Amino acid sequence: MTTAEHDTRADVAARLLDSSDQLSYDPLREVDWDSPVDPRHHGASPEWSTLYGTAYWAEMTEEQRAALTRQEAASVASTGIWFEMILQQMVLRDFYAKDPTDPAFQWALTEIADECRHSIMFARGATKLGAPAYRPPRHVIEGGRLFKTLARGEAAYAAILVAEEVLDVMQRDWMRDERVAPFARTINNIHVVEEARHMRFAREETRERLQGASAARRRFNALVVAFAGYFIVTSMWNGKVYENAGLDPKRAKREARRNQNHRALLRSSCAGLMEFLDSAGLLTAPAKALYRAAHVL
Template sequence: MQCQSSTLSDTEEVSRRLLTSAARLSRNAMTEIDWNAPMDPAHYGCSPEWSTLYGTAYWDEMTEQQRVTLTRHEFASIMSIGIWFEMLLQQLVLRDQYLGDYHRAEYQFALTEIADECRLSLMFAKATEKMVGTSYRPHPRIGKAAKLFGATAKDEVAYAGILVAEEILDVFQRGCMRDDRVLPFIRTVNEIHVLEESRHMKYAREQVREAMAAAGPLKQRWSAYHTAVAASFIFTSLVRPQAYSDAGLDKYRAVAEMRRNHHFQSMVRTGCAHLMAFLDEVGLLTPAAAKVYRKVHML
């Protein structure tokens, strides 16, 4: 990625620090988690307050076991969609670093990130297998559109897309990783992912700053809007309607109540405040972009 020498120096220094952190702090879920341990039937898949139906009339009608089952399928859906967009992110990073400067820390951390994402996706796959025995995919139209995004996005759109996707997942996981009501192995999954993604998000922020410094006003507005559209599709895909059906609920009623759930909308807005502040700082929160974020309650 072409940039001014001062920005390159900043990016290189951040990459060096992240490489050191990855070598010292990386964790292996395949050996750290006992995948054969039994699950307590009373433990949730995510904190009840982070369920998309918490605070609705439908939630009030459920038995405690139905609530537990719902949160397990909801979080399995979130992890499945996490695998989907992490596979896209790996493509973006690998394409950006093709024929890169192999001796630089920036290139070496990019490959470290790709390796991390492979391990994290495998961790999510194992977790969904253990918790509910199924997985979820985005709507076919969104899946096809995302292929185009993965093949064409570059510079600030690519790395802002990476950042937004990771921040969205981070919001859910931080809200649940220390809750004793949640399955212990899911808490560990959340802790590992939050730790690894903190490095990835720092790297993405530096790449976004670098690219935005070289972008003109028209490109900044275009990038802001397209990043927001990509974020909205990712966010609205997190809990698939099939997850409600698999939890034994009426998916049509569940989706309708989720869409007007003010509690969930408030939780999301609060959780995304840090992300919105960064996008505003770098020029990616234009009025048109803000309108998209407000529509999906991220702002």
């Protein structure tokens, strides 16, 4: 890394540290954990439900719809916790034994501290929404274990960006939606504000690690990131949400799989992410196939 590149990276990290000092939240104090949840309140914007726009959705009562979005929001939060734990381990490993006086080192620890708070916040939020612990399928959990152990450089940071960008777009809708329970809007707002800094860092790290990378390396890591993105996105909405919301799980899963509304929403929300990956040379033909299979492209 040249001196100029190091200075730029240090400047970005220093600005992120300053932003964190000025605008960070304590979820234990900011979120109203004590007020009961109104059964009419949603956990997420209804338009983001996997059943929105289907024949089943048209038959559901408003309370059934709200119950479903509460379960779906908890499922998304649970997936967020799972990946935040992967993220923390990758960042810690990346900065192990590096210069602690470097602002990038200090920012990395700040980001990890943020993620710890976010995971606790998501866990408490899911509990308040009346949801169980939703987990990705076993093969995804084991794949994540392998990924966090082996992922390096741009593969790690681009995968972090994919997870954060997908969640960020939907949460920006949820935090402004008055149909969503007030405590859930606060959770979404906290996450959006603080994750904006994390996404900036992930973009900078991805660009930096790719400088001078060969075409073969870019193609390989494009595929690694796409696999990670596929399993992150397809794990967000756990199939058990329908039964836990009191619906017919077989019919709900069948209609959700065919729901073009949800797929279109995912694709439109990921347009900026796909543009970034393309500009970084990480949107190869095989990677595109995986993103299409996850309905984000």
